[in-house]
Amino acid sequence: MNGSLRFKVADTPAEFEAIHRLNYRTFVEEIPQHPPNEARRLVDRFHAENTYAVCMDGDALVGMIAGRCNRPFSLDQKLADIDAFLPPHRKIVEVRLLAVDRPYRKREVFARLAGVLATCFRSQGCDVAIISGTLRETRLYQHLGFRPFGPLVGQAPAQFQPMVLTLDDYAGHVAHLEAMGGRRETCLMPGPVAVRAAVSEAFARAPISHRSAEFKGMLGRVRGRLQALSGAHDALVMPGSGTLANDAIGAQLATQGRPGVVLSNGEFGDRLIEHARRWRLPLHVLRAGWGQGFDAVQLQALMARARPSWVWMVACETSTGVRNDLGPVRALCREHGADLCVDAVSALGLQAIDLSGVRFASAVSGKALGAYPGLAIVCHDGRLADVGSVPRCLDLAMCRDTGGVPFTQSSNLVAALDAAMDLDWPPRWREVAAADRLLRDELRRRGFSLVAREGMAMPGVITVALGPQIPAARLARRMERSGYRIAHQSEYLIRRNWVQLCLMGEWDPHAVEILPDVFATNARACAERVPTRRSDSAPRIETVPG
Structure with missing residues (x-):
């Protein structure tokens, strides 16, 4: 068996013919349920009504399973009044003809066949599945959540146990099989993220010059969309990551040389502290425990004592999933004449956010905006340090004054971001x-x-x-x-x-x-047994002068 197995719903004449031949090999030659014939093919009597999930190795069909909702079921003809054995339900699917060639009889193959079939019949409203389970595979069926009911049916050596799987049992045992049944992998990462088809198509277009009118028009459209989404005065797009965007903000603050406050309640707040210290910014730090919010009384006292020129905080602390409310901090900044700076790297695009009146805010292309990583974004209120006062790659004023194109940009990344932001x-x-x-x-x-x-x-x-x-x-x-x-x-x-x-x-x-x-x-x-240890993430709230 190689890594090229495909799982799908059968839909071609060649696949149906291969199903008949696998059906014969399994239920005539291996399990003597039907008499042999010279053609060595067995067409199921419900074939016209069956839906088949199949496993393909190249062009060879090596596994199958069938489902059907129409009564009478095959089991109806073996066991009288099967409904009396079943729990309350809306719609039943009978699952039959599980057959896999010997070299492929591994749990993964059974699971993925079941996953394809489950996806199909759940979408039709089925909430109960029944099978006639071969006795030699009873443990496999029970592992999948099926429970036996009624007496054995059939004659030795081809006897079967009627079994039922309810929606609740399905959820607890085999819901995950649908994720293995040929559906695209579900990416739940904070980046890189799964992108829409329109985004990947835009990225795949031939690159164009960053000096062309077409590129400048596309970049202008992206900047306008960023402004509309955030409420910011302007948005600049540069090659780089969120780290570069935050360094560009740090460079701007460093030109003032004034003290500020950094708020931290997680990994990315701690990184803002590091940004500030690398730029040798005089600062005070207000910490809260990871997963905790900031103490408003402590923040008010620190603002009154430190008289900061700026406050820098994370809107969405990605490490913990905490949303830090910008509103109260923005109000305190106005009260004390301080500029608010925001790391909105994970926040922008994930939920509505108002960055109006924020001095600087960082974001990126490859998170909640739904594009590929590689573009750093800095939203600003128009107040930028003079051109030449910071390193060229961080010079926001130069970026603004050159129409957002001070040096080479990837048209592919910008095109992908443009497509990603074309969204309601x-x-x-x-x-x-x-x-x-x-x-x-x-x-x-x-x-x-x-x-x-x-x-x-x-x-x-x-x-x-x-x-x-x-x-x-x-x-x-x-x-x-x-x-x-x-x-x-x-x-x-x-x-x-x-x-x-x-x-x-x-x-x-x-x-x-x-x-x-x-x-x-x-x-x-x-789960495994390991010695219990004390977590290092116990919440704490403290004010630490920088």
Whole structure:
């Protein structure tokens, strides 16, 4: 068996002919359920009504499973009044003809065949599945969530056990099979994110000169969209990352040489402290515990005592999923005559954000804006240090004065961002908020601890604090095998045994709907006994002079 297996719904004459021949090999030659024939092919009597999920190795069909909703079922003819054995339901699918060639009989193949079929029949409203399970595979069926009912049917040696799978049992056991059934992997990373087809198509176009009128028009459109989305006076787009965008802000503040305050309640607040110190900015630091909010009384006292020229904070603390409210801090800045600077790297595009009146705000192309990484964005209120006062790659005034093109830009990255921002944002935000609410409620109901407290969480960024018995890396690997990519490799996540689920890019609503069950199933499977240790992430609130 090689890595080229494909799983799909059968839809060609060649595939149907291969189904008849696999049906013969399995249910005539291996399981003597039907008499042999010279043609060595067996056409199922319900063939015209069956839907077949198949496994293909190149052009060869090596596995299949069939489903059908029309009564009478095959099992109706073997067991009287099967409805009396079944729980209340809306619609039944009978699953039959599970057949896989011997070299391919591995759990992954069975799982992915079931996943294709499950996707098809759930979309038709089915909430109960029944099978006649061969006795030699009873353990496999029970592992998938099927429960036996009624007496054995058939005659030895071809006897079968009637079994049923309800929607609730499905959710607890095999919802994740749908993610393995040929559907595109669901990316729940904070970056890079899954992009829409229009974005990848724009990126794939032939590059154009950054000096051309076409490029300048495209960049101007992107800048206008960024202004409209953020409420900022202007937005500059440069090659680079969020780190570069924050360094550009630090360079601007350094030209003033005035003291400021940095607020930190997570990894990215701590990085702002580092930016400020690398630019040798005089500063005070107000800390809160990871996952906690800032103490308004402490912040007011620090502002009165330090009389800062600027305050720098993170809008969405990606490490914990906390949304830091800009409103109260903006009001304090106005009261004390300080400029507000914001790291909006994860916030811009994820939910509505008002950056009007903010001196500087950083963002990027490759997170919630839904494009590829590689573009740094700085929104500003028009007050920029003179050209030449900072390094060229960080010179925002030079960028502004040259129409946003002081040096080479990637037309492909800008085209992708242009396509990504061609979006009706309010419905997108509502969609993210609804999915986030579902995930938080269902994960908590299953006993998982979320780092961001209720009322402080940014919709679309969920950080899960795992117990020591569930290694984050092992869980992430299992989730990847189930069709989900989740964040776990950042140093701050590794240190705390945390994982993250983010809704920044494109995602399948049904994949999100079944995610809590997939997550819980994989967490149970990878749990192990390790010595309990004290977490280093206990919340604390303190004021530290810089």
